[in-house]
Amino acid sequence: xxxxxxxxxxxxxxxxxxxxxxxxxxxxxxxxxxxxxxxxxxxxxxxxxxxxxxxxxxxxxxxxxxxxxxxxxxxxxxxxxxxxxxxxxxxxxxxxxxxxxxxxxxxxxxxxxxxxxxxxxxxxxxxxxxxxxxxxxxxxxxxxxxxxxxxxxxxxxxxxxxxxxxxxxxxxxxxxxxxxxxxxxxxxxxxxxxxxxxxxxxxxxxxxxxxxxxxxxxxxxxxxxxxxxxxxxxxxxxxxxxxxxxxxxxxxxxxx
Numbered sequence: 714x715x716x717x718x719x720x721x722x723x724x725x726x727x728x729x730x731x732x733x734x735x736x737x738x739x740x741x742x743x744x745x746x747x748x749x750x751x752x753x754x755x756x757x758x759x760x761x762x763x764x765x766x767x768x769x770x771x772x773x774x775x776x777x778x779x780x781x782x783x784x785x786x787x788x789x790x791x792x793x794x795x796x797x798x799x800x801x802x803x804x805x806x807x808x809x810x811x812x813x814x815x816x817x818x819x820x821x822x823x824x825x826x827x828x829x830x831x832x833x834x835x836x837x838x839x840x841x842x843x844x845x846x847x848x849x850x851x852x853x854x855x856x857x858x859x860x861x862x863x864x865x866x867x868x869x870x871x872x873x874x875x876x877x878x879x880x881x882x883x884x885x886x887x888x889x890x891x892x893x894x895x896x897x898x899x900x901x902x903x904x905x906x907x908x909x910x911x912x913x914x915x916x917x918x919x920x921x922x923x924x925x926x927x928x929x930x931x932x933x934x935x936x937x938x939x940x941x942x943x944x945x946x947x948x949x950x951x952x953x954x955x956x957x958x959x960x961x962x963x964x965x966x967x968x969x
Contacts, residue, residue: 783920786857786904790922791935793858793902797826797924798933801887801895803846804828805931808889816841819860819885825853834891854902861903861921863887864941865896866928887926897928899941 758766804815807830816829828851830844843850854860863885889895902922909915923940926933 786920789855789858790902790904790920793854794922794924794935796852797900797902798935800826800828800846800852801889801924801926801931801933804887804889805893805895807844808891808895809893812891814841814891815844815889817887817889819863821860821885823853824859825851827851857905857907859903859905861901861939862941864899864901866898889931893931895926895928895931898926900924900926901939901941 800817804817808815811830813834814831816831818827818829820827828844828846828849829841831838832840832842887896887898900923902924904918904920906915906918909918921939921942923936923938924933925936925940
């Protein structure tokens with residue numbers, strides 16, 4: 714039996730293909746491969762291109778880092794405000810339940826607050842000892858957070874001009890009484906920037922949050938920003954006269 718040759722594809726022309734097994738491969742494919750192999754190699758990035766990329770990275774980093782830092786400060790500030798709310802709520806509940814006074818006391822030097830309770834309301838009233846709250850007797854604020862001021866409501870005697878202009882000597886502490894009332898106050902929390910070059914820069918970059926304690930009901934509320942400063946800046950609205958305690962340069966000054 715004779716061996717017959719395979720017929721050529723109609724589209725192929727003699728001399729323009731190579732045979733791989735039973736499949737013809739056009740010579741143009743080899744020319745394309747050889748051209749690719751002989752292509753000159755790239756010389757990489759130029760110095761100008763590298764400098765442009767580095768400049769873009771620097772700009773993006775400079776924009777992202779402050780946003781991340783402000784976000785972190787805001788979270789710390791909110792967490793500190795909620796911690797104060799928990800502390801006040803506990804002191805309020807414990808004073809009513811146990812029938813004795815509880816006291817929240819702030820230490821500006823150590824940046825921590827302490828829990829105290831009246832040891833014996835009948836035998837030795839007014840004598841306070843450390844109280845255990847959640848297994849601790851005191852708590853330190855997170856780094857970068859401090860109390861800008863404790864503002865107490867003052868009700869001046871309108872008939873006595875001298876008394877109305879006086880600022881009482883108030884300690885940085887809040888008392889909670891067994892009958893359900895407490896010392897009403899605004900506690901303003903502030904972020905502190907240790908890298909600030911000047912006091913003006915630190916104040917410009919500071920964030921504030923206020924914890925409001927209602928003296929009649931004992932209700933605690935968190936307010937964004939410095940609520941006392943916002944009240945003082947409001948025109949045409951009567952605001953309660955307050956006493957500012959604990960602020961570096963303005964400690965003990967009275968806010969009109």
